[in-house]
Amino acid sequence: MTVETKLALTEQDVRSYSSAKQEPSWFAEYRVQALLAAENLPMPTPDKTKIDKWNFTNFPVHSVESTPFASIAELPEEVKAIVNNEQKSVYIQRNNTPAFLQISEELLAQGVIFTDIFTAVREHSDLVQKYFMTNGVKSDEHKLASLHAALLNGGVFVYVPKNVELVEPIQVVFLHDDAQASLFNHTIVVADANSSVTYVENYLSTVPESAGLVNIVSEVFAEDNARITYGAVDVLAKGGTTYVNRRGIANRNARIEWALGLMNDGDTISENVTHLVGDASYGDTKMVVVGRGNQKQNFTTKIIHWGKHSEGYILKHGVMKDEASSIFNGIGKIEHGATKSNAVQESRVLMLNEKARGDANPILLIDEDDVTAGHAASVGRVDPLQLYYLMSRGISKQDAERLVIHGFLAPVVNVLPIEGVKKQLTEVIERKVR
């Protein structure tokens, strides 16, 4: 079904979209309430970036129909390039259409749920209701969260039952090959007690420029003793603005590790928050960014310590080329009572030329005495003597810059916890710096 409107949809549009998707009534109501609430909610306020002139509400169409893929063989080359041959469990969403799903024997045998969000809402309604915008991202946080809930038009649901430790990673590709498409994707990854999973998602535009909006939310829940490794490689086209909110909740002795390659070409607001709720929980965010053209971006990474003995680590490196500008906010917050916690962060930004801008903004907010914390941040321009040195060996200026950029990002890329993400990122970086 395609709903055409210049502005955000009406209540009736939302209801009819929901009923066309055969959603349960609680979900339809949730959407409608969120739509009504959106009117009066404020925009989010990413630190140091003014977004009041950014377009987050106008988009050409709410949803487009795309043709599904019958087999891996039918996938476009760009997708084949990132879906490893050995990848057993993979879901591909094409614009707003669930387009391909393959689930391994291992997942099926162990009762893992891995499906598009619409199927999940229909077939696992209770489970979705438990996790959907309740404890993670709430729809009344700000206008974009509520619009997201109202307009949700894609996404994926992963549930790993208790005691199931998955060895094979699960991969999701959100293919964006229709310039008119907007993505309001919602991803939920739940690792129930004592389970573990590696989830990798790719946002990939194969159109050069996009007219649509992206407003995506991921909610990631690691229950007691569970472990989630969450990789994301975002490569969305310039044109439309992107709001991406990836949030994790780690319960007792649980671990959430993020490996994020944020390589969009358009203006992007990215928020990645991990709540270390349980005692001895562990959060680790590793992020690399390459900005180019005249894009503006804001990356907030935040780890909030609630549990005792919780450990939070943030490591991010960004390179700004051309006239790109980026703010890197890193926040370590230790709540009162989170004794013996440790909050560590490091942000480094390299600017390649005069017009590129970067700002690293490390913040520690500590409400407890018995803790350890540390931060390091640096922002600098590429050293012309490094380029001179490399060029004096015959290496062209472009290749010299390429080496310096790869080198600058290597300390993060090399320690990413997912091999596939490492490899993909190296290739994306290569394309972006060429």
Next chain:
Amino acid sequence: MSTLVIQDLHVAIDGKEILKGLNLTLNTNEIHAIMGPNGTGKSTLASAIMGHPKYEVTSGSVTLDGEDVLEMEVDERAQAGLFLAMQYPSEITGVTNADFLRSAINSRREEGDEISIMKFIRELDSKMEYLEMDQDMAQRYLNEGFSGGEKKRNEILQLMMLQPKFAILDEIDSGLDIDALKVVSKGINQMRGEGFGCLIITHYQRLLNYITPDHVHVMMQGRVVKSGGPELAHKLEAQGYDWIKEELGIEDETVGQEA
């Protein structure tokens, strides 16, 4: 045979003239040494020839087999056959020595004709062994955390891997103990011969005990003030620079002073 000709070279840094009309001609199959006290413009000469971004050539010329070197970008100068072992090599995080060297070698080859990994590793291994370098240096980040001596050896390793027509070695001997000095000299001597010319910048005669130069030049006040054969280096070793200053009526040999 190739020839590098430097004529009446004037070079300024931050608007201050450092080289004041320097002349020098190098041929392949020759080793020249430039000696001189600190602050006489030796590194300035080396940097200007290679195209260091801070050094401005205000007049004069540098040509390599008739080609105007000063018109070339830094990488083009290297491609044309020039090499500078720097007094203070840069450190580059995240780029391994091996990746860097392979990029440098491939920059001299056509796309599609890159050196095979096997051949590269063989050459690198054998040259590192020749220079008594730890094999793990290949996988370390370029010059990062290298000791002074390791950096100098690494410059010679690059020289041997890249096989330029002309190498300028700026104080390749400084900070080296006697064993390292011998190893570095061994590397340079192996390059010696047809098709290779070298300009060794030093203010000690020590290195020249291991590499006998064909020509020795003395720099003062941003110019070559005296040239001779290997015996000139020995005389400087025995008697210092004062006799030259007296002979030429120079009071302060550093740049910024006029005779």
